[in-house]
Amino acid sequence: MKNMExxxxxxxxxxxxxxxxxxxxxxxxxxxxxxxGGGFQGGVILASAFILYGLVFGKDQxxxxxxxxxxxxxxxxxxxxxxxxxxxxxxxxxxxxxYSYIIPPAEGAVIPHLDGGAEIWxxxxxxxxxxxxxCTVMITVYNMITEEAEA
Amino acid sequence: xxxxxxxxxVVLPLMAGVITVFTGKGDKPWAWATAITGIVFxxxxxxxxxxTAHGPVTYNFGNWPSQYGIAYTIDAMNxxxxxxxxxxxxxxxxxxxxxxxxxIPNDRLHIFxxxxxxxxxxxLGITITGDTFNVYVLLEISSLTLYxxxxxxxxxxxxxxxxxxxxxxxxxxxxxxxxxxxxYLMMITGTLNMVDMHDRLQVLIHNDEYxxxxxxxxxxxxxxxxxxxxxxxxxxxxxxxYTYAPSAVTGLVAATATKVAVYMTIRFLFxxxxxxxxxxxxxxxxxxxxxxxxxxLYTGIQAARQNNVKSxxxxxxxxxxxxxxxxxxxxxxxxxxxxxxxxxxHALIKGGMFLALGCVAYRxxxxxxxxxxxxGRKMPWTMAAFTAGGLGLIGFPLTGGFIGKWYIxxxxxxxxxxxxxxxxxxxxxxxxxxxxxxxxxxxxxEAEPDSVHATEAPASMVVCTWILIxxxxxxxxxxxxSVDLAANAAKAMLAGFGGAH
Amino acid sequence: MNFxxxxxxxxxxxxxxxxxxxxxxxVIAKRNIVxxxxxxxxxxxxxxxxxxxxxxxxxxxxxxxxxxxxxxxRLAADVLSVAGPVYDNPLPxxxxxxAIVVSVSILAVALAIIVNIKRCYGTVEEDEILDIEAxxxxxxxxxxxxxxxxGALV
Numbered sequence: 001m002k003n004m005e006x007x008x009x010x011x012x013x014x015x016x017x018x019x020x021x022x023x024x025x026x027x028x029x030x031x032x033x034x035x036x037g038g039g040f041q042g043g044v045i046l047a048s049a050f051i052l053y054g055l056v057f058g059k060d061q062x063x064x065x066x067x068x069x070x071x072x073x074x075x076x077x078x079x080x081x082x083x084x085x086x087x088x089x090x091x092x093x094x095x096x097x098x099y100s101y102i103i104p105p106a107e108g109a110v111i112p113h114l115d116g117g118a119e120i121w122x123x124x125x126x127x128x129x130x131x132x133x134x135c136t137v138m139i140t141v142y143n144m145i146t147e148e149a150e151a
Numbered sequence: 152x153x154x155x156x157x158x159x160x161v162v163l164p165l166m167a168g169v170i171t172v173f174t175g176k177g178d179k180p181w182a183w184a185t186a187i188t189g190i191v192f193x194x195x196x197x198x199x200x201x202x203t204a205h206g207p208v209t210y211n212f213g214n215w216p217s218q219y220g221i222a223y224t225i226d227a228m229n230x231x232x233x234x235x236x237x238x239x240x241x242x243x244x245x246x247x248x249x250x251x252x253x254x255i256p257n258d259r260l261h262i263f264x265x266x267x268x269x270x271x272x273x274x275l276g277i278t279i280t281g282d283t284f285n286v287y288v289l290l291e292i293s294s295l296t297l298y299x300x301x302x303x304x305x306x307x308x309x310x311x312x313x314x315x316x317x318x319x320x321x322x323x324x325x326x327x328x329x330x331x332x333x334x335y336l337m338m339i340t341g342t343l344n345m346v347d348m349h350d351r352l353q354v355l356i357h358n359d360e361y362x363x364x365x366x367x368x369x370x371x372x373x374x375x376x377x378x379x380x381x382x383x384x385x386x387x388x389x390x391x392x393y394t395y396a397p398s399a400v401t402g403l404v405a406a407t408a409t410k411v412a413v414y415m416t417i418r419f420l421f422x423x424x425x426x427x428x429x430x431x432x433x434x435x436x437x438x439x440x441x442x443x444x445x446x447x448l449y450t451g452i453q454a455a456r457q458n459n460v461k462s463x464x465x466x467x468x469x470x471x472x473x474x475x476x477x478x479x480x481x482x483x484x485x486x487x488x489x490x491x492x493x494x495x496x497h498a499l500i501k502g503g504m505f506l507a508l509g510c511v512a513y514r515x516x517x518x519x520x521x522x523x524x525x526x527g528r529k530m531p532w533t534m535a536a537f538t539a540g541g542l543g544l545i546g547f548p549l550t551g552g553f554i555g556k557w558y559i560x561x562x563x564x565x566x567x568x569x570x571x572x573x574x575x576x577x578x579x580x581x582x583x584x585x586x587x588x589x590x591x592x593x594x595x596x597e598a599e600p601d602s603v604h605a606t607e608a609p610a611s612m613v614v615c616t617w618i619l620i621x622x623x624x625x626x627x628x629x630x631x632x633s634v635d636l637a638a639n640a641a642k643a644m645l646a647g648f649g650g651a652h
Numbered sequence: 653m654n655f656x657x658x659x660x661x662x663x664x665x666x667x668x669x670x671x672x673x674x675x676x677x678x679v680i681a682k683r684n685i686v687x688x689x690x691x692x693x694x695x696x697x698x699x700x701x702x703x704x705x706x707x708x709x710x711x712x713x714x715x716x717x718x719x720x721x722x723x724x725x726r727l728a729a730d731v732l733s734v735a736g737p738v739y740d741n742p743l744p745x746x747x748x749x750x751a752i753v754v755s756v757s758i759l760a761v762a763l764a765i766i767v768n769i770k771r772c773y774g775t776v777e778e779d780e781i782l783d784i785e786a787x788x789x790x791x792x793x794x795x796x797x798x799x800x801x802x803g804a805l806v
Contacts, residue, residue, distance in 0.1 A: 036719070038749075040749055040753060072172070073172075073173070076169045076170070076172045076173065079165075079166075079169045080166060080169055080170070083162055083165060083166045083169075084166075086158075086162065087162065087166070089213075090155050090158065090159075094214060095155070095158070095210070095211060095212060095213060095214040096155065096158040096162060096210075096212055096213070097212055097213040098213045098214040099213065100214070134753075141760055144764070145763075284747055284750075287751075287754075288750055288754065291754045291757070291758070295754075295757055295758065295761055298761050298765070299761060299764075302764075302765050302768070305768060305772065309772040309773070310785060312765055312768050312769045312772060312773075313769060313773075313781055313785065315765055316685060316762065316765045316766065316769065319689075319758065319761060319762045319765065320679060320688055320689070320692060320762070323692055323696075323758050324676070324679060324692070324695070327692075327695055327696055327699055330696075330699055330751065331699055331702070334699065334702055334703050334706070334744075337706075337744075338706050343743075
């Protein structure tokens with residue numbers, strides 16, 4: 001695994017690719033509310049960028065770019081973002097995950113689904129919650145497997 | 152907020168479980184988990200009171216109509232099971248402080264309690280949800296975290312690892328069968344909501360359409376659920392998993408996991424397929440009664456042969472599950488009432504007895520029969536709790552275990568099935584043998600050199616053990632309230648879908 | 653002939669069932685626990701295929717439905733009208749997305765446990781693990797000397 005760093009083609013090419021992979025990952029997460037995509041797929045794509053970095057430049061470099069403690073914390077944060085959005089709707093007076101209540105509605109207004117900005121904010125936040133968790137959990141799994149392999 | 156209790160029952164442990172990771176070291180994760188399970192228990196009482204007084208409660212996630220979104224439906228049946236699960240969760244969490252500190256390394260405590268709360272979240276979710284696919288997902292949440300919790304016992308005995316792996320393989324196969332069955336049902340009904348599915352299935356069954364698909368779905372669901380509830384020939388994952396898990400985990404799992412699986416089975420058989428199909432068109436009664444009856448006898452014999460007392464209780468759990476399965480397979484009100492009330496009583500008894508063994512493990516580091524010899528004088532309170540629980544397992548009159556067996560016996564009489572009555576009697580005799588083998592060692596055995604200096608377990612542990620055992624005794628002496636609740640649940644289930652409409 | 657026609661009409665189900673059964677066979681018959689875990693994944697993949705193939709919706713003239721994507725240029729009324737495009741049912745896809753995540757998690761937990769088994773027992777062959785357990789050398793905590801004692805048997 002160490003000598004992959006010596007391969008010029010691999011090193012240069014992955015350096016070029018990684019920003020694009022990350023942008024594509026964010027695109028897939030953000031686009032998830034309208035088309036195919038969403039947190040799961042986008043999160044895995046994001047994680048693949050980090051795992052590629054880890055494969056080519058080694059574990060220590062990856063630990064520098066994405067410290068394991070931060071990664072594990074973010075995994076929990078993603079779940080909290082998801083359920084936090086739900087709980088926010090609940091506190092605002094709606095049902096759990098009723099996005100229409102994210103932006104408190106006017107008094108007496110009828111709130112149908114698929115209407116206005118509140119729904120979209122809810123979906124995007126939830127997708128990002130999922131995406132962050134999936135991405136960080138994949139990185140953690142990769143970290144653990146390589147740890148065992150080298151021990 | 153009162154209206155949101157159904158959602159909070161699942162969301163609160165979920166969020167709290169994740170937050171546990173950040174709570175730090177020492178007693179903080181434990182205190183946090185105890186507070187959360189306490190709140191959940193209080194909410195389950197409020198929910199049960201609401202359901203008993205005003206009938207079923209439905210909660211729509213995201214305010215989507217229940218045909219499209221996920222709906223949580225609570226009726227007399229799952230309100231009761233929710234109460235049982237959250238009661239056991241609250242008591243075992245409070246109990247677990249010292250026991251877990253003793254058995255889990257200090258730097259893993261926050262992970263342990265995160266998994267612990269997520270397990271509880273999954274178990275409550277399976278019970279509360281009215282969406283079949285949600286059942287599968289929450290089943291996997293509870294199972295995955297349980298696999299990890301059981302495997303954590305490997306620092307005391309490495310067999311926890313193989314036990315956990317076997318549970319992973321068999322449990323996942325069972326859950327996959329469940330997923331397949333749900334898939335077939337969705338294929339023909341086009342819905343995942345339990346109430347909808349029930350209505351559409353009744354029409355299809357009545358018109359004799361898709362009967363082969365319904366049959367296949369039923370077969371997959373029944374086998375998958377039997378694996379999850381450890382019905383006799385599909386039970387091999389259970390004894391070792393219970394024996395080698397950390398003590399507190401065993402207390403939680405033994406009292407809740409299989410009970411929730413039993414609830415699911417009752418829900419699918421009575422609530423979704425309807426008793427006319429489950430016990431009329433396919434006659435699953437004979438199969439279930441044969442498996443459960445043989446299971447009661449076989450597991451009774453196995454329990455009497457074990458040298459680890461935790462194993463004895465694990466095998467005896469299988470026998471008690473056999474009684475519960477017998478109860479609802481009889482397909483009449485008394486039998487079903489017996490099953491439901493035995494879910495409560497057995498959870499209390501077995502939970503309490505495993506907690507008592509946790510006290511022994513805390514003082515002596517093991518639970519083999521030799522460890523327990525002569526402990527009657529060293530740990531009188533713990534051993535008294537164990538003995539009282541043992542009487543309950545036998546089904547001694549005036550204990551909780553008697554009530555369930557009594558109603559199941561009445562159900563067998565109603566069904567005119569004398570053979571089952573004989574099996575129940577023989578099973579109780581076997582219970583006498585395996586319980587008194589242990590109790591004899593406790594009070595008349597000579598203490599081993601290792602256990603001469605053993606003293607009574609810490610007060611917090613003994614009190615929790617006695618809360619569960621004491622409640623089982625109370626349920627035996629004043630059985631009206633629990634039997635009333637169970638009879639309500641049984642009536643609701645016999646009527647089809649829990650009287651939700 | 654009727655049977656062959658029926659079989660070829662539903663070839664998607666045959667593929668799903670064959671994949672499932674290969675997986676289930678592996679879970680039961682393989683004595684290597686890593687292979688058992690992989691077979692479990694295969695079994696679940698078969699179930700995913702079954703769900704996915706049930707999502708297909710046919711138009712009245714026998715064509716398959718389109719991917720359920722919201723096109724901005726199409727009006728909502730067009731989508732809902734009878735003459736509009738027929739979409740495949742997105743629900744099974746969504747369900748399988750969840751189930752795939754579950755299946756990956758199961759594999760991860762199983763592999764994590766297997767790694768620890770390998771460390772404590774020194775083997776991943778079920779027969780050898782059962783041998784070690786039968787000889788009762790596993791009493792006692794997970795220490796280095798105990799591990800070596802068990803490992804030395806293999």
